[in-house]
Amino acid sequence: MATINVTRARAREVKAAARTRQRVPLGRRVRRHATGYLFMAGAVLCFAVFSWYPMIREVIMSFQYTNFAGNTKWVGLENYRHIFADPGFWAAWRTTGLFTLFALIFGYAVPFITALVLNEMRNARSYFRLLVYLPVMMPTVAAAFLWRWFYRADNTGLFNQILNFLHLPTVQWLQTSHIVSTLCLVLFSTWINMGSGVLIYLAALQSVPGELYEAAELDGAGALKRIWHVTIPQTKLILSLMLMLQIVGTVQLFLEPFVITGGSENTTSVVYLIYQYAFNFNNYGDASALGIMLLLVLMVFGGMYLWLARRVEQD
Amino acid sequence: MDRIRQRRTLAPALVACTALFAAAACSSGSGGNSPAAAATNAPVTISVGCEPPTSSTAARQGWVDDVKAFEKLYPYITIKSDDANPCDNPATFNAQLASGKMDNVFYTYLTDADNVISSGEAVDIQKYESQITDESDIQTSLLNVYRQGNTASGDLYGIPTGNYSLGLVYNRSLFTQAGLNPDQPPTTWAQVETDAIAITKLGNGIVGYGDYSAGNTGGWHFTAEMYSRGGDMVTSNGQSANFDNSTGTSVLQYLHQMRFVDNVMGTNQGLQYNDLLQDMASGKLGMYIGAPDNVTAIHANYKVPYTNLGVGPMPGETATLVGGSGYMFNKDDTAAQIEAGIKFVDYEFMTPGLGQFNYARMASLGQPVGLPEPEMWDGATAASNATQVAKYANIPTANFATYVSALPKMKLVVEPPQAQAIYAKGDAVMFSVLTDPTANISQLLSTFTSQTNTILANAQE
Numbered sequence: 001m002a003t004i005n006v007t008r009a010r011a012r013e014v015k016a017a018a019r020t021r022q023r024v025p026l027g028r029r030v031r032r033h034a035t036g037y038l039f040m041a042g043a044v045l046c047f048a049v050f051s052w053y054p055m056i057r058e059v060i061m062s063f064q065y066t067n068f069a070g071n072t073k074w075v076g077l078e079n080y081r082h083i084f085a086d087p088g089f090w091a092a093w094r095t096t097g098l099f100t101l102f103a104l105i106f107g108y109a110v111p112f113i114t115a116l117v118l119n120e121m122r123n124a125r126s127y128f129r130l131l132v133y134l135p136v137m138m139p140t141v142a143a144a145f146l147w148r149w150f151y152r153a154d155n156t157g158l159f160n161q162i163l164n165f166l167h168l169p170t171v172q173w174l175q176t177s178h179i180v181s182t183l184c185l186v187l188f189s190t191w192i193n194m195g196s197g198v199l200i201y202l203a204a205l206q207s208v209p210g211e212l213y214e215a216a217e218l219d220g221a222g223a224l225k226r227i228w229h230v231t232i233p234q235t236k237l238i239l240s241l242m243l244m245l246q247i248v249g250t251v252q253l254f255l256e257p258f259v260i261t262g263g264s265e266n267t268t269s270v271v272y273l274i275y276q277y278a279f280n281f282n283n284y285g286d287a288s289a290l291g292i293m294l295l296l297v298l299m300v301f302g303g304m305y306l307w308l309a310r311r312v313e314q315d
Numbered sequence: 316m317d318r319i320r321q322r323r324t325l326a327p328a329l330v331a332c333t334a335l336f337a338a339a340a341c342s343s344g345s346g347g348n349s350p351a352a353a354a355t356n357a358p359v360t361i362s363v364g365c366e367p368p369t370s371s372t373a374a375r376q377g378w379v380d381d382v383k384a385f386e387k388l389y390p391y392i393t394i395k396s397d398d399a400n401p402c403d404n405p406a407t408f409n410a411q412l413a414s415g416k417m418d419n420v421f422y423t424y425l426t427d428a429d430n431v432i433s434s435g436e437a438v439d440i441q442k443y444e445s446q447i448t449d450e451s452d453i454q455t456s457l458l459n460v461y462r463q464g465n466t467a468s469g470d471l472y473g474i475p476t477g478n479y480s481l482g483l484v485y486n487r488s489l490f491t492q493a494g495l496n497p498d499q500p501p502t503t504w505a506q507v508e509t510d511a512i513a514i515t516k517l518g519n520g521i522v523g524y525g526d527y528s529a530g531n532t533g534g535w536h537f538t539a540e541m542y543s544r545g546g547d548m549v550t551s552n553g554q555s556a557n558f559d560n561s562t563g564t565s566v567l568q569y570l571h572q573m574r575f576v577d578n579v580m581g582t583n584q585g586l587q588y589n590d591l592l593q594d595m596a597s598g599k600l601g602m603y604i605g606a607p608d609n610v611t612a613i614h615a616n617y618k619v620p621y622t623n624l625g626v627g628p629m630p631g632e633t634a635t636l637v638g639g640s641g642y643m644f645n646k647d648d649t650a651a652q653i654e655a656g657i658k659f660v661d662y663e664f665m666t667p668g669l670g671q672f673n674y675a676r677m678a679s680l681g682q683p684v685g686l687p688e689p690e691m692w693d694g695a696t697a698a699s700n701a702t703q704v705a706k707y708a709n710i711p712t713a714n715f716a717t718y719v720s721a722l723p724k725m726k727l728v729v730e731p732p733q734a735q736a737i738y739a740k741g742d743a744v745m746f747s748v749l750t751d752p753t754a755n756i757s758q759l760l761s762t763f764t765s766q767t768n769t770i771l772a773n774a775q776e
């Protein structure tokens with residue numbers, strides 16, 4: 001009760017201060033903070049020109065037929081109808097969903113497990129940390145072309161050469177099925193991106209108090225139980241943040257189908273389809289409409305995530 | 316608002332409106348109307364796009380020398396060269412066009428011509444047509460690309476300056492090793508199959524024939540192979556697909572047979588544009604459909620000797636897909652600028668012996684002379700060009716002899732409408748027949764047709 005009274009008193013104080021501020025003329029307030037506003041102006045201008053304006057323009061274009069040259073006309077929801085009617089639209093969402101699912105299983109778990117292992121290492125931890133981070137430092141497109149060679153279906157690809165050497169049957173990696181092709185892309189994506197995740201998880205693991213592990217050991221907890229009961233709860237915030245970033249990142253899949261498969265074997269993703277609409281078909285209206293759809297999906301996901309996170313926190 | 320403030324507000328507004336109307340009344344016409352006639356020899360400056368970049372040293376120097384020589388010939392004309400490359404980036408071309416910042420004389424691919432004409436960003440140059448050198452010798456099919464409606468009766472909006480036609484690029488060394496005559500490349504699809512089998516028997520990872528199936532190139536080659544068999548991708552009115560028939564079926568059945576029965580196409584599929592050039596350069600590929608400029612690209616990028624490469628006609632010798640480029644004129648150009656631009660385009664791109672056809676200079680700089688492209692002319696101009704090529708050729712022109720001799724007999728067909736969108740859907744069809752032994756060709760064609768009809772219907776709305 002005392003706490004509630006303090007809180008209410010504080011709220012009244014804040015409101016009173018706000019009313020006082022309101023009595024100060026706007027012009028005087030602006031002049032008082034002019035330097036701060038001037039410093040902000042550059043950043044606001046950049047955001048306005050390069051971030052907010054393109055977003056607003058995209059929303060507008062999603063209701064127009066435009067290829068930038070020629071007449072632009074309002075078409076209402078026609079663009080949305082077009083893309084719903086495109087068989088490639090549903091295939092792109094299926095591919096994106098499948099990639100995101102596989103990326104959650106491999107691309108989310110593998111960096112965390114790697115960080116756990118590195119955290120337990122006593123010797124050569126720096127060396128392995130560098131090794132894990134090296135792919136992140138490679139130019140992504142160059143790496144994608146390299147993996148394209150790795151996945152060659154004939155005996156000149158690296159993976160098939162290895163299989164040949166081991167007297168195992170070769171695999172037509174990117175040509176077997178939609179699932180296998182998608183897994184191949186996930187493997188590349190995990191390899192090139194996991195270094196950053198490993199470093200973030202390592203930092204989080206090293207902030208877990210050692211006494212908690214000691215206490216767990218004294219209680220007879222094995223390695224897996226320590227991870228489940230100590231490590232994961234202590235790193236919950238980082239894990240949930242990385243989960244959200246992982247999903248937002250993987251839903252925007254583009255580079256892998258663009259460079260490695262060229263969209264073949266049903267690996268066209270939603271963002272690759274946006275690219276196709278805009279730059280191959282010169283249909284910026286459809287591209288914008290699909291972009292808005294992607295935005296809405298991610299917003300819904302983001303909203304659900306925040307709601308769940310608050311529920312968990314309150315619990 | 317009180318009356319004094321009203322007057323203060325209205326007066327400047329009235330002055331501004333008067334000035335605007337005066338300016339509009341005095342301005343020269345634009346947006347599709349041809350400008351009034353130019354005063355002869357008044358000083359004029361034009362910007363021209365597609366100057367070779369500095370990384371292409373010889374080509375760049377050639378351009379600079381040509382501009383100097385041209386300005387000496389026409390002292391009242393100043394050329395401002397624009398070396399932004401690529402000259403026409405499909406991803407950004409429309410945005411550039413909409414910005415209104417195109418050069419006075421700007422470069423376009425043939426496939427952009429219709430788009431530019433309908434956008435109103437290029438000026439009608441019909442009344443200047445007679446000023447184009449040897450205009451009557453330019454191939455009608457190429458000139459029509461730059462005409463409104465793509466027919467001979469439409470007004471002219473640009474000048475074609477380069478073209479390529481697809482043929483059969485082949486490895487002469489592999490032909491020799493396989494016991495085939497490298498001077499007689501196959502001219503029918505049946506012969507391609509027979510020769511591919513012979514080449515594949517060489518073993519060591521060598522495949523007889525390759526084809527594309529990803530990155531929009533699969534659909535592109537399906538189109539080319541339809542044309543080669545006398546088929547078409549769309550109906551004559553361009554409103555619906557026209558390949559779900561015996562011709563379309565034969566294209567796919569042929570490839571499926573080559574891949575899974577003859578086993579002459581290798582296991583690695585999902586190939587995109589550069590893949591076949593690399594395979595050809597590595598000596599592991601016997602033949603593929605490509606343009607003659609692939610030969611110079613393979614030589615320049617992978618140092619393959621010209622003697623190892625040849626180009627034969629598109630199998631079937633019926634028709635082939637043609638592509639190319641040209642120049643159009645900015646809608647804001649004055650009459651003087653249009654006439655100056657035509658003079659420069661003539662000098663640099665349309666005169667055997669000058670500009671891009673200065674074979675003496677190209678040979679002295681070690682640039683390849685003798686490639687069978689561009690092939691823009693018929694009649695006397697074509698003959699004059701051929702004579703000069705023969706005089707200065709420094710690559711074995713005999714390696715292209717069959718391609719050159721077959722071309723006049725073949726119909727040159729430009730890409731279908733909404734080509735890139737159709738090609739993207741065609742990729743899935745090609746990929747399926749080249750990777751799935753149980754591919755249902757009939758079903759694939761049916762799905763492709765439905766997708767193409769949707770694309771064409773959307774484009775008409």
